[in-house]
Amino acid sequence: MSFSIAELFNQHFEEKFDLHEHYLNNQMVRVLRTIGYDRNYKKAIGQYLYDDNNNEYLDLLSGFGVFAIGRNHPTVISALQETLTLELPNLVQMDVSLLSGLLAKEILKTAPDNLEKMFFCNSGTEAVEAAIKFARYTTKRPRIVYCEHGYHGLTMGSLSLNGEEIFREGFGPLLPHCSAVPFNDLEALENALSTKDVAAFIVEPIQGKGVNLPSDNYLPEVERLCKKYGTLFVADEIQTGIGRTGKFWAIDHWNVKPDMILMAKALSGGFVPVGGVAMTSKIMDTVFNRMDRAVVHGSTFSKNNMAMAAGLASLHVIHEEKLVENSAKVGEDIIGTINAMSGKYEFLKEARGKGSMIAIEFQSPKSLGLKAAWAMLEAANKGLFCQMITIPLFKEHRILSQVAGHGMNVVKLLPPLNLTSKDRDWIVDSFDKTIADTHNVTGSIWTLGKNLASHALKNKK
Numbered sequence: 001m002s003f004s005i006a007e008l009f010n011q012h013f014e015e016k017f018d019l020h021e022h023y024l025n026n027q028m029v030r031v032l033r034t035i036g037y038d039r040n041y042k043k044a045i046g047q048y049l050y051d052d053n054n055n056e057y058l059d060l061l062s063g064f065g066v067f068a069i070g071r072n073h074p075t076v077i078s079a080l081q082e083t084l085t086l087e088l089p090n091l092v093q094m095d096v097s098l099l100s101g102l103l104a105k106e107i108l109k110t111a112p113d114n115l116e117k118m119f120f121c122n123s124g125t126e127a128v129e130a131a132i133k134f135a136r137y138t139t140k141r142p143r144i145v146y147c148e149h150g151y152h153g154l155t156m157g158s159l160s161l162n163g164e165e166i167f168r169e170g171f172g173p174l175l176p177h178c179s180a181v182p183f184n185d186l187e188a189l190e191n192a193l194s195t196k197d198v199a200a201f202i203v204e205p206i207q208g209k210g211v212n213l214p215s216d217n218y219l220p221e222v223e224r225l226c227k228k229y230g231t232l233f234v235a236d237e238i239q240t241g242i243g244r245t246g247k248f249w250a251i252d253h254w255n256v257k258p259d260m261i262l263m264a265k266a267l268s269g270g271f272v273p274v275g276g277v278a279m280t281s282k283i284m285d286t287v288f289n290r291m292d293r294a295v296v297h298g299s300t301f302s303k304n305n306m307a308m309a310a311g312l313a314s315l316h317v318i319h320e321e322k323l324v325e326n327s328a329k330v331g332e333d334i335i336g337t338i339n340a341m342s343g344k345y346e347f348l349k350e351a352r353g354k355g356s357m358i359a360i361e362f363q364s365p366k367s368l369g370l371k372a373a374w375a376m377l378e379a380a381n382k383g384l385f386c387q388m389i390t391i392p393l394f395k396e397h398r399i400l401s402q403v404a405g406h407g408m409n410v411v412k413l414l415p416p417l418n419l420t421s422k423d424r425d426w427i428v429d430s431f432d433k434t435i436a437d438t439h440n441v442t443g444s445i446w447t448l449g450k451n452l453a454s455h456a457l458k459n460k461k
Contacts, residue, residue, distance in 0.1 A: 013052070016040060034455065035387065036395055046070035047416040047423060049400065057398040058426055060415040065239050068266035068356075069317045070416040076269040079313035083305050090305045099308035106315050108278060110248045112257040117284035119277040120302045124238035124264035125153025127275040128202070131260050132157045132175075133297055134279065135200035135232045138286045142176075143198045145231075147183040149405070151209050152202060152236055161202055164209060166406045183207055184214050186221050193229040200232040200260075205250035208239045209405035211359030211412060213352060219254040232259040232283070238275070239357070242266040243318055243417050246328025246355030253354065259283060268310035269317070274302075323417035327355040330419045334358060337428050345435045346370055347385070349409075358413040359404055360431065362386065373441045373449070380453035382407040388449045389434055397430035 012019070017038060020029050032038045039057075043050040047070050049057040062068060069076070089095070104118035119134075121127055132144055146152065150163040160175035162168055181188040183203075192198060201222065206213055226233035235258040240250035242263065247253055249261060260283065264275035288294055301307075318324060335358055338351035346365035353359050362385055364374050377384040386403045389411050393399040404412035413427070437445040 013040065013042070035391055044071040046073075047418060055398060057394075057400055058415075058423055060399060060401045060413045060427070062414055062416045063270055065244060065265045065414050066270040068243060068417050069269050069314055069321075069323060070418050071270060073269055073314075073317055075317050076271055076310055076313040079309045080271060080306060083309040088305050091301070091303075097303045097305070097308065099305050099312065100303035103308045103311045103315075106312060107263075107276065111261060111278045112251070114257045114259075114280055115261060115278040116281045117279050119279065119284070119297075120307075121275040121277070121299050122273045122302055122307075123153075123275045124262065125155045125158040125275075126299060126302075127238065127262040127264055127277050128152045128158040128161065128236065129155060130277050130297060131200065131202060131234050131262055132161075134260070134277070134283050134287050135234065138283050139199040139230065139232060141197050141199040141231075143195075144175075144178045145189070145192045145198050145201045146178065146180055147203055147207065148180045149183060149209055149212070150180075150202075150204055150207055150236075152204075153238075164406060183212055184218050186218065186225070189222065190225050190229075193225055193231050196229055198229065198231045200234045201226055202234040202236055202262075204236045204240060205254070206240050206245060206354065206357060208357075210408055210410050211353050211357055211404060213354070214254075216254070219251065219256045223256045223258070226259075234258060234260040234262065236262045238262055238264045239414075242314075243324040243327050244355055244357050244414075245353075246324065246331055248324055250354070267314060268307055269314040272304070272307040272310045274307040274311055318417070321418065324355075326419070327417040330421075330424055331355040331358060333424055334413070334427055337424075338431060341432060341435065345439060347374070347438055348435055353413075356413070356415050356417050356419070360389075360411045360413070362389070362409040362411075369441055370439065373446060377449055377453055381456035383409050384449075384452055384456060385409050385438075386411050387452050388438060388445055389431075391448060392434050392437065392445055393430055397426075397434065399427065399430050 017029050040052045041049050042052050047059055049059050100120055107118060108115060119130055121130060136142065144161060146161040146163060148163045152158045152161045154167060157175055159168060159171060160178045163180055179192065181192050205219060223233055235251050237249055242248065251258060259280055261278040268274040331353065335351045335353055338360060342348045342350065346367060347362045349361040349363035351358060351360045365371055374385060383403060386409055390401050390403060393401055402412055404410035437443055
């Protein structure tokens with residue numbers, strides 16, 4: 001009997017949520033049904049999703065940044081199909097892989113010239129785990145310093161560097177010798193590094209949770225301080241890298257040279273899990289310093305041919321379609337246009353970001369009626385106002401977005417890098433109408449707000 005994924009998909013299409021309720025995380029199903037995100041998507045092309053009624057949705061999450069080139073890009077599909085039919089030797093293990101060598105070469109062309117070696121893994125959190133190990137071994141120091149409100153992954157080592165308590169709660173004890181400093185605070189960082197027992201400072205150039213931007217001198221001073229105290233400077237570009245911020249690497253905005261760059265998400269076009277660490281030769285040669293240490297760190301599937309082929313094809317698409325440049329141009333336009341609305345909307349504080357990493361932040365208004373409505377939501381659950389933005393954006397305007405982090409009044413956009421002028425207008429017009437609706441406290445959007453507050457208060461009990 002033949003086996004067909006297409007037949008399985010069509011046969012069980014309506015069972016998606018039931019299967020997850022029975023066999024997977026049923027709380028996720030409850031969340032989706034509660035906020036009205038329980039759609040049955042049937043197709044995805046580029047920046048668009050299509051449900052079973054063929055409604056088109058603009059995806060501004062892109063799988064948390066994975067689909068930087070859009071979903072199901074034909075160039076990457078072709079590369080993967082070709083790789084499957086070539087009958088290549090794969091994961092021989094007692095060998096080295098040609099495709100991983102080629103991908104390493106292409107990635108390092110984009111990186112600062114002090115980075116000359118690559119290590120491949122399967123995900124962003126694995127890249128962070130590798131950085132922790134490599135830094136400790138290279139420096140012979142125990143401590144790792146990270147930033148408050150930072151996010152570096154959810155495996156145990158990465159979680160130990162996670163600046164959000166909601167992810168850490170109940171999973172301890174975590175790794176020892178890990179400590180946090182405020183983001184964008186050079187005095188606190190120097191105080192931490194001055195003990196000269198810090199192996200690495202691991203930092204997102206732009207923080208993903210909230211899209212927090214550094215001051216212009218922050219990362220250059222981070223580089224200087226790390227060199228001064230013998231600490232490795234590790235840039236976590238898992239979300240910010242590969243064109244996301246309008247430069248290939250976010251560090252390029254500040255012309256700094258870290259000792260390691262961590263990457264994943266966009267690297268394979270969303271088809272095959274892949275992550276990596278670009279590093280100096282000194283780090284690589286220190287960790288893998290003898291033949292008997294050639295396998296002291298690795299991952300079984302890390303350099304598999306499918307992942308490497310997907311990475312090569314994705315880099316080709318980003319270059320050929322000028323997606324980094326498009327990210328910078330369209331992102332700047334969206335940020336500027338939404339900021340221009342702040343004069344007419346009390347709730348709107350600002351839009352900020354770089355390239356296609358955008359935050360839209362909301363604030364307590366001045367007028368009494370609006371202020372009371374805001375206070376009602378904040379009392380029920382901090383950051384609840386943003387659900388009044390994201391839910392109507394989805395239900396009424398078919399835009400998929402997210403709240404930027406727990407307890408934040410920030411909506412985050414992390415779209416594919418290939419947005420068009422049509423998409424730009426779709427985004428701006430939808431935000432304009434939705435924010436306008438929030439200023440009418442007798443309108444239907446505040447009925448939604450009261451329902452959200454009621455649910456939040458019940459959950460607290």
